[in-house]
Amino acid sequence: MTEKASGITEPQPRGAVIRGNHPVDQSEAAGRFMAAPIHQKMHDARLWDLRQKRDAEMHIIPEWEDLRQLASDIKQHTLTHLDQYLEQFETNAKVNGIHVHWAKDGQEHNSIVLEILKKHGAKKLIKSKSMLTEECDFRHSMAENGISVIETDLGERIQQLDGEMPSHVVVPAVHKLRSDVAQVFSKTLGTDPDNDDVHYLTEQQRETTRPLILDADAGMTGCNFAVAETGTVVVCTNEGNADLSANTPPLHIVSMGIEKVIPRLDDLPVFVRMLSRSALGSPITQYTSHFRGPRKGGEMHIVLVDNGRTTRLGMEKFWTSLKCIRCGACMNTCPVFRRSGGLSYGATYAGPIGLILDPTFNKHKYRNLPFASTMNGSCTNVCPVKINIHEQIADWRKELASVGEIPFAKKAMMKAAGEILASPKLYRAGLPLANSTLRHLPRFMLYNRLNTWGRGREMPHAPRETFHQWYARNRAGKKKDVSE
Amino acid sequence: MSSRDAIFEAIRRNRPAGDFPHPVVPLFDDAPPQDLRPQFIQTLQRMGGKLSEPRNGDPFADLKDMQAQNPGKILSVVPEFQGDTSLEDNTLPADLADVEIGVVRAAFGVAETGSVCFTDRLLKINTLGYLPQHLFVLLDPAKIVFNLHNAYKQPEFREGHYAVFHTGPSATADIEGVLIRGAQGVRSLNVIFMPG
Amino acid sequence: MKVGLFVPCYVDMLHPEVGVATLELLERFGLDVEYPQDQTCCGQPMVNTGCEKEAAATEALFVRNFEQYDYVVMPSGSCTNQVRNNMTAVEQTDAVKHVRSRTYELVEFLHDVLKVEEFPWAEFPHKVALHNNCNTLRNLRIASMTERREEFFSKPIDLLSKVRGLEIVKLSRPDECCGFGGTFSVFEEGISAKMGHDKAMDQQASGAQYVTSSDGSCLLHQEGCARRAGTDVKYIHIAQILNGARA
Numbered sequence: 001m002t003e004k005a006s007g008i009t010e011p012q013p014r015g016a017v018i019r020g021n022h023p024v025d026q027s028e029a030a031g032r033f034m035a036a037p038i039h040q041k042m043h044d045a046r047l048w049d050l051r052q053k054r055d056a057e058m059h060i061i062p063e064w065e066d067l068r069q070l071a072s073d074i075k076q077h078t079l080t081h082l083d084q085y086l087e088q089f090e091t092n093a094k095v096n097g098i099h100v101h102w103a104k105d106g107q108e109h110n111s112i113v114l115e116i117l118k119k120h121g122a123k124k125l126i127k128s129k130s131m132l133t134e135e136c137d138f139r140h141s142m143a144e145n146g147i148s149v150i151e152t153d154l155g156e157r158i159q160q161l162d163g164e165m166p167s168h169v170v171v172p173a174v175h176k177l178r179s180d181v182a183q184v185f186s187k188t189l190g191t192d193p194d195n196d197d198v199h200y201l202t203e204q205q206r207e208t209t210r211p212l213i214l215d216a217d218a219g220m221t222g223c224n225f226a227v228a229e230t231g232t233v234v235v236c237t238n239e240g241n242a243d244l245s246a247n248t249p250p251l252h253i254v255s256m257g258i259e260k261v262i263p264r265l266d267d268l269p270v271f272v273r274m275l276s277r278s279a280l281g282s283p284i285t286q287y288t289s290h291f292r293g294p295r296k297g298g299e300m301h302i303v304l305v306d307n308g309r310t311t312r313l314g315m316e317k318f319w320t321s322l323k324c325i326r327c328g329a330c331m332n333t334c335p336v337f338r339r340s341g342g343l344s345y346g347a348t349y350a351g352p353i354g355l356i357l358d359p360t361f362n363k364h365k366y367r368n369l370p371f372a373s374t375m376n377g378s379c380t381n382v383c384p385v386k387i388n389i390h391e392q393i394a395d396w397r398k399e400l401a402s403v404g405e406i407p408f409a410k411k412a413m414m415k416a417a418g419e420i421l422a423s424p425k426l427y428r429a430g431l432p433l434a435n436s437t438l439r440h441l442p443r444f445m446l447y448n449r450l451n452t453w454g455r456g457r458e459m460p461h462a463p464r465e466t467f468h469q470w471y472a473r474n475r476a477g478k479k480k481d482v483s484e
Numbered sequence: 485m486s487s488r489d490a491i492f493e494a495i496r497r498n499r500p501a502g503d504f505p506h507p508v509v510p511l512f513d514d515a516p517p518q519d520l521r522p523q524f525i526q527t528l529q530r531m532g533g534k535l536s537e538p539r540n541g542d543p544f545a546d547l548k549d550m551q552a553q554n555p556g557k558i559l560s561v562v563p564e565f566q567g568d569t570s571l572e573d574n575t576l577p578a579d580l581a582d583v584e585i586g587v588v589r590a591a592f593g594v595a596e597t598g599s600v601c602f603t604d605r606l607l608k609i610n611t612l613g614y615l616p617q618h619l620f621v622l623l624d625p626a627k628i629v630f631n632l633h634n635a636y637k638q639p640e641f642r643e644g645h646y647a648v649f650h651t652g653p654s655a656t657a658d659i660e661g662v663l664i665r666g667a668q669g670v671r672s673l674n675v676i677f678m679p680g
Numbered sequence: 681m682k683v684g685l686f687v688p689c690y691v692d693m694l695h696p697e698v699g700v701a702t703l704e705l706l707e708r709f710g711l712d713v714e715y716p717q718d719q720t721c722c723g724q725p726m727v728n729t730g731c732e733k734e735a736a737a738t739e740a741l742f743v744r745n746f747e748q749y750d751y752v753v754m755p756s757g758s759c760t761n762q763v764r765n766n767m768t769a770v771e772q773t774d775a776v777k778h779v780r781s782r783t784y785e786l787v788e789f790l791h792d793v794l795k796v797e798e799f800p801w802a803e804f805p806h807k808v809a810l811h812n813n814c815n816t817l818r819n820l821r822i823a824s825m826t827e828r829r830e831e832f833f834s835k836p837i838d839l840l841s842k843v844r845g846l847e848i849v850k851l852s853r854p855d856e857c858c859g860f861g862g863t864f865s866v867f868e869e870g871i872s873a874k875m876g877h878d879k880a881m882d883q884q885a886s887g888a889q890y891v892t893s894s895d896g897s898c899l900l901h902q903e904g905c906a907r908r909a910g911t912d913v914k915y916i917h918i919a920q921i922l923n924g925a926r927a
Contacts, residue, residue: 027868027870027871030870030871031870034870034871034874042660044878046660046661048853049661050661055826055827058829059829061829062829063510063512064829065828065829065830066510066512070507070509073504073505073506073507074506074507074509076504077504077505077506077507079500079504080499080500080502080504081504082495082499083492083495083496083499086492086495087492096645097645102486102487102488102491103487104487104490104491108487152668153658154656154658154659154667154668155656155658155659158658158659171657171658172658173658173659174658174661176659177660178659178660178662181659198659198660198662198664199662199664201659202656202658202659202664202667206666206667206668209668210581210668213578213668214578214581215578230641230642232641238654238655238656238657238667239654239655239656239667239668239669240613240614240654240667240668240669240670241667241668241669243610243613243614243648243669244611244614244615244668244669246610247577247610247611247614247646248577248578248611248615249577258491258495263506265636265641265642266509266633266636266637267509268636269509269631269632269633269635269636270509272632273596273631273632280657282531283527283530283531283596283597283598283651284531284597284599284632284649284651285651286531286532286650286651286652286653286654286655287648287649287650287651287654287669288599288648288649288651289646289647289648289649290641290646290647290648291645291646292641292644292645292646292647293645293646294645295604295610295645295646304491306487306491306494310491310494310495310497310498311494311498313494313495313498313499313500314494314497314498314500316500319498319500333827335856335857335859335875336868336871336875339871339874339875339878340871370730371729371864371867371868372868372871373861373864374814374857374859374860374861374862374864374872374875375728375814375861375864376814376818376857376861377814377815377817377818377819378814378818378825378827378855378856378857380818381818381825381827381828382827390818394727394728394730394766396730397728397729397730398730398732399730400730401729401730401731401732401733402730402732402733406729406730406731410729410867411731414725414726414729414731414734415731415734417725417726417734418726418731418734418735418736418737418738419737420720421689421720421721421723421725421726421737421738421741422720422737422738422740422741423720423741424717424718424719424720424741427720427721452866452867452869453865453866453869453904455869455870455873456869456870456872456873456874456876456877456905456908457873457876457901457904457905457907457908458903458904458907458908459904460694460695460900460903460904462694463693463694463695463696463697465696466692466693466696467687467691467692467696467698467699467700467715468687468692468717469696470696470699470700471699471703471715471717472717475703475715
């Protein structure tokens with residue numbers, strides 16, 4: 001070991017076990033994350049720090065709550081006039097010399113990109129972070145077709161080299177300790193395995209990625225916002241890697257979800273002012289880039305992707321989730337996310353926003369996710385576009401229950417509870433359950449063979465009598481019944 | 485049916501009912517300070533940028549110091565400072581990889597965020613903003629706007645094909661939240677106030 | 681003013697003294713308070729789990745128990761939130777609408793309806809940390825929340841400030857959920873307990889001798905976690921403090 005080593009040897013807990021279409025068990029993976037206390041503690045502290053920095057920025061901006069309302073209103077207006085603004089965006093982008101493509105799903109997105117690359121004889125693609133390309137499983141698809149894809153965002157690059165999904169939409173490797181990164185880099189980039197100094201690791205990535213950037217045939221970026229009136233694609237990064245990806249090779253391809261469009265330039269500052277403040281607690285990302293057309297001698301393409309968005313638009317209770325600008329503030333504030341790690345969700349989108357987005361892709365596979373929440377509502381109130389996340393989590397539970405996507409035992413338990421709680425006689429008769437260690441617990445905690453309450457908590461002491469009995473003894477004259 | 489048509493058809497079919505008017509966005513600039521420089525400088529520095537002030541009457545003193553410490557090419561695309569290399573007609577974006585210091589003029593600055601705005605016209609080659617190790621930026625202090633609402637009223641966003649806000653140098657905190665300046669792009673961004 | 685008292689199931693069974701304190705406190709203000717004996721539950725466990733249909737009969741029973749009162753008061757913001765904002769499984773008759781709009785959590789009832797100015801009988805010479813249940817905080821808006829840019833307000837602190845000798849201490853994460861979450865505490869036991877332990881440690885570090893809340897459910901969970909974690913902070917419902925408990 002060198003003096004640069006942190007000395008931490010706790011192995012990184014891995015994410016949820018994925019078994020085809022089988023429902024993801026978030027709590028199992030969360031349990032393993034919590035069993036790695038150094039990782040869990042760093043993760044919680046790091047994200048809570050982001051939340052506090054976000055709060056500090058909020059207090060600097062007197063019009064903060066006005067901005068949230070404006071952002072929500074602009075997004076709702078755009079989403080309800082989406083055809084009109086997409087047409088306007090397409091027209092203006094084309095006037096500026098951009099090639100515009102449309103993809104129904106991830107597969108079509110990948111084949112459109114592949115076609116463009118083939119036409120240019122491009123084999124080496126550099127890209128900046130994009131959650132949409134994660135949805136499309138883009139890197140695997142390109143690898144199968146002989147295209148080398150290099151992620152240029154540090155966190156995303158770490159995840160690529162480690163063969164993991166991003167665990168957070170803004171800080172993809174936030175679940176990793178420096179010692180984990182040192183291991184990954186030593187295996188893949190040949191760095192010193194005993195040196196986990198963060199400056200060293202970051203510099204190694206810079207030095208190894210730069211030749212790949214200079215040598216690339218094509219660059220790909222995501223899109224944070226697209227302005228209909230000017231045909232502009234806006235990309236926000238802190239490393240400048242989107243600009244390197246877009247500006248160095250002769251070909252720039254933008255992957256863009258159709259919900260990213262906003263009407264006017266005047267609307268844009270509302271979002272730019274809140275994006276990084278909400279995400280990282282900084283006033284703006286180091287780079288906010290506006291691409292309105294190809295540069296001289298270059299070529300620019302935009303692939304507009306649906307991939308389930310138009311279906312979501314038609315979901316009465318869930319369409320406003322399309323307002324999301326992927327800032328990650330809901331993840332940073334979520335007490336469940338901070339303790340379980342983003343990979344425990346086993347889906348493209350983790351945390352509160354993931355709980356309401358993932359089931360729109362697959363109700364069966366992600367049926368447990370809406371239950372990975374206390375519905376405390378913190379997410380809703382940090383959301384810069386005012387998505388009622390915790391209410392949608394509750395609505396997803398109802399939706400899943402109504403289509404039979406909750407476990408049979410849970411459903412049976414609730415049915416029994418509902419019948420007993422609807423009958424004062426059955427309810428009182430069931431109390432207390434003699435000679436059971438569980439006899440003092442509320443009914444809804446009892447319908448469980450295992451003593452899950454007592455695993456991490458002491459049992460409460462049993463009182464001599466219930467309130468019900470006390471009242472009968474002390475206020476007998478006031479007895480009030482209704483017939484069943 | 486083409487995918488484009490299918491998507492538009494689905495949007496029209498699934499469009500949520502209800503009236504959702506387009507709000508008017510205020511400028512939120514009721515009481516800007518007379519002198520926007522102090523706020524600009526403060527935020528710039530917070531974001532890791534530097535204000536490069538003249539020494540002994542030389543506005544480029546810091547630049548020359550840096551040149552002495554980091555020998556390498558200086559590429560200037562401003563008339564106020566002469567670099568030691570220049571752009572040719574056939575210079576490719578990747579060719580700027582060996583530039584040590586880039587010198588460029590900003591279209592304007594933003595006090596709220598400490599940002600400077602570049603365009604493809606000002607950068608000449610866009611990678612000038614990213615491939616050099618260090619960037620020196622000339623900014624006319626009269627061209628600082630109060631906030632981002634004012635910024636997006638500037639003509640730069642309706643002209644040309646590229647406009648970008650730089651706010652300090654390239655940065656990352658992707659490993660355990662440790663802030664590192666100079667992640668992929670420039671390691672330092674230095675602003676020189678100079679009318680122009 | 682006729683007031684119906686609702687005593688949540690876990691208070692009835694585990695902390696009857698909270699029910700007693702709530703009743704006695706309301707009686708101190710000369711109110712005609714009744715406890716309908718056929719009450720069971722507000723329906724929240726089923727609704728919380730997504731099983732809305734299974735909650736309908738329980739909700740209907742709740743309404744039958746309370747429809748004849750001017751106000752329904754309960755020492756739980758979580759149950760109040762269920763009745764006021766989520767009791768939609770049952771058909772929305774006039775009686776249902778009446779009950780839903782007249783249901784109050786104890787603190788907001790004292791603060792907003794009775795507008796209580798003083799609690800001359802109350803004295804609690806201890807350092808106290810306040811815990812707001814998340815439903816009570818963010819759905820009933822009993823206090824300002826740190827997530828929003830808004831003026832500070834807190835109905836429970838307004839009331840507690842009228843108690844002699846009581847000193848409020850601050851937590852490092854005052855709004856952080858304690859992990860109870862209703863059925864979450866059982867179905868997602870591991871994370872729930874972890875959150876509860878973290879909360880208990882924050883409370884211990886704050887120097888608080890007592891933690892109080894207008895929600896017994898959070899307290900029940902927190903106390904269980906605190907005892908397991910081995911801290912010595914005590915837990916007491918706000919109704920007991922306002923009713924004059926000394927310890």
